[in-house]
Amino acid sequence: MKEKRYVMGNTAIARGALEAGVRVVAGYPGTPATEIVDECLGVPGVHVEWANNEKVAFELCTGASLCNVRAMPVMKHNGTNYVTDFLMHVNFTGIRAGLVLISADDPGGLSSQNEEDTRILVHQYAHLPIFDPCSPTEAKAMIKEAFDLSEKTELVFCLRPVTRVCHARGIIEFDDLPKDLPPAHYEPDRDRFIMSAVELPQFGGLKRPQIRHRWLNEKQPLLQKIMEESPYNWIEKGEGKIGLVGCGMGYTWTKEAEHFMDTRLPLLKLGTLPLPRKKILDFVKGLDKLIIFEETEPFVENLIKMIFQEEKIGIEVLGRSGFLPSDGELNVQVILDAVQKAAPSVNISRPEAPSLDVHIPIRTRTQCVGCNYRGILNALKQTVRKHKGIVAGDIGCHDAGSFRPLELQSTIYCMGSSIPMASGMVLSGVNRPVFTFIGDSTFYHNGILGLINAANNKINVNVILGENTVTAMTGFQPHPGTGVTLAGEKTNPVNVPKLAESMGVSYRVVNPYDIKQCREALEAAVKEEGPSLIVSSMPCYLLSTRQGKKVFEPREVKVNADRCNGCMICINDFGCPAISIDKAAKKISIDPMICVGCGLCVDVCQRGAIA
């Protein structure tokens, strides 16, 4: 009997890949895709690693595929953006052993800096096929098939799970893992794998990029045929002339919404790109109107409109391009609203849920209690205030320093953008000191390129590297500065001071639990011409605690109420969740249930009211 386990969608995807015989898995951590890589670990003969960025992961996996070994690069949508350059070449060359790209989208930006739909990038732009799963169970089936089809078509296949698939949990069947996989072997094929503007006499002197483009275009009818017969697209019969189309999670929300409707409308479930054209034409026979539910852009909607135009079909198509909200996640309420509007004859019985007559405070993110970032951020806050500085931020735990109370970083975009943006601010002639705050994982991702550029062009930027030696925000994945691989093997951590020396960048290593030392280093960096690097070096508190290591000696911290005048510096410039103010009494208090005794606040208070 097959074993059944209650697991996350990400675990289901990892298991599917392992059952399909994947041998090389590489990714860069990013919610909601992170656990897919972790869950592949531990099978003999399967190499699983955290690469320093997604492009490296994708290129590495392609190398493995060309040696006839199945491979899987794993990333969230931002990573897919980052690999676009490579994607726009590997789509032309094709691959050998199955290569399935996991590009996880995060509708609603639940854990992301932006919201986007990578189906457009992978399918419309790179002309590659996609599976869009509606559940963890389907995601597992899809990835197994994607490996086979990738090999059969010689194309990269993409699985695009959204957060509600990745982080859903369900009962999943575990099949056996394959045994005796064929060994890797490599044969050169320069006509395919050398992407260069070479003239090809056999094609009348046309250049290779055009011919490879043609090759990719000629694959499309085969993909069409495969998707026409795919088990991931189907029709569910219903009453009336209004049809619903559910793509991926859009199908799942629609099925849930059916519970609250008295009429079963015809429903088309779609899970593939290219679309099954014949199935769509079959479905719409006799219908007047279609409502398309998809995450997140009106992509399938536009493709269906195109098919209708070619077929001269006059059915009204409603969806994300104005009829439904054009941004954010779908849910049952959105679907019921849409059905109510488009099909007033359907009776909808919504469950009662009166609104609440009480104020509910929002809970913004902050650093953990005891986090070393709070020390360096406090020192930076003081320095920035004194010198009217500007701080460009980056992705990572420190980003919470941009929210209230600190409101320190004034920009946050994407991985590694802080140092180049700060450089541009300096070069604008704004005549204020410019700082950047970047974590070490982001630094190795591609942030280092910005520093090399600043060094090479002698740009007077002050870079603070938060070296907590791990990718903390996504759950402690190792990176090139950690000194250990995902599989637990020891490696040589990058030596940042030596790196800085080689670039000719002045550097200062500080302990972020020593605010005075941090301030002095920042002060010196401001006075210095040219790029300066401050390495705020201390392992992540939360991870260290879990590993039974101490990054500080915990102490009992008390407020001396006689000395506290309610100035709120410890709140506004520091923001530890354990400290609160009683406005009426003008006194702060420290909650012993929350405080972990890092003692940083003792140095933050200028009046000696905390000891």
Add this chain to the structure above:
Amino acid sequence: MKMDVVISGVGGQGNIFASLVISQYAMNKKLNVLGAETIGAAQRGGAVVSHIRISDGEIYSPLVSRGQADLLIGMEYVEMLRHMRLLNPKGMYLLNAMKIPTVLNNMALDEYPSTEEILRAIKKYGPKGYVIEASALAKKLGNIQMTNVVMLGALTKAMSFFDYNEMKWLVSANSPTRFKEANVMGFEEGYKLIN
């Protein structure tokens, strides 16, 4: 039958552990289970909510829809309020009497509602339920991180759906070796919180 459960709390309170125990309990009863969790990007201090959907029929959405939850477990006052509207007004709640102020509350820029206001709002909404001192008891037993197992004990007493021995076994089976004994004790003490 169907039972939709929502557990809401703050990162670090052991929300996911509690949701796994409940899900495995249902799975062992040969019921269908689907779930989902929403965790902020930060490891600690952010809001965390788990959805568990249990049924003897087919389930589609991993999330509980508005007004559909049969049980709402609040590990913190305002986090329970935040998800109150997922609860069927005729459903049941189990609330840990614990307030974790937000950053803006600490700065006195936002107000944390008083216990009276909160309880009044819950009463007006309509569900039956219990407010229990789970965190206080966990702290007394030696570790506030046992709040979740104390609450699972109380839940087992409060709802006949749950079997005492089976739940206790699952708490133990899911606990790391060094916490097994303490977690089982927390579960037993939590069971006694409800009369």
